[in-house]
Amino acid sequence: IIGEHGDAYPDLVAMAHGLGVQHAVAFPGRLSTADKVAAYQRAALLAQATIYEGFGVSIAEAMACGLPVVTSPRGAVVEVVGDAGRLVEPDDADGMAREIAALLDDPAEGTRLGRVGRARVEANFSHAAHRAGLAQVIAAVLPGWSPPAGVL
Numbered sequence: 001i002i003g004e005h006g007d008a009y010p011d012l013v014a015m016a017h018g019l020g021v022q023h024a025v026a027f028p029g030r031l032s033t034a035d036k037v038a039a040y041q042r043a044a045l046l047a048q049a050t051i052y053e054g055f056g057v058s059i060a061e062a063m064a065c066g067l068p069v070v071t072s073p074r075g076a077v078v079e080v081v082g083d084a085g086r087l088v089e090p091d092d093a094d095g096m097a098r099e100i101a102a103l104l105d106d107p108a109e110g111t112r113l114g115r116v117g118r119a120r121v122e123a124n125f126s127h128a129a130h131r132a133g134l135a136q137v138i139a140a141v142l143p144g145w146s147p148p149a150g151v152l
Helices: 009-021 033-043 059-062 077-081 094-104 107-124 127-141
Strands: 047-048 069-070 084-089
Touching: 033 059, 033 069, 047 059, 047 084, 047 107, 059 077, 059 107, 069 077, 069 094, 077 084, 094 107, 107 127
Parallel strands: 047 069, 069 084
Antiparallel strands: none
């Protein structure tokens, strides 16, 4: 479980011990960008049951690394994931487990979703896509404007 050790960290560690899975769960904390990318590349999928998510940066990062995602339809996650992942309500533990198991049991589907997700991030959320969208907005506000070479 990657991420800053916040308020829930002691409860998560206690839960892992209570379930007898502490040997199979690691809590490395916050990772450098390189270590995070390496972790995404080693993973089979990203599972993130979320109650509130403004955008879903970790979801987009995982998709950019070609991982299929199982997450919740909250905030902008639906727009980020599109048809490149599985959406399950955050309080539906059985549904989340089913979707995770289904993807682990069907690596070809996981690979397909990973490809679709990476293409979706490149098309919609990359720096190039952002620059192109910004140029369109500026051109709409300032008719006749075109960006100087190399700016956008």
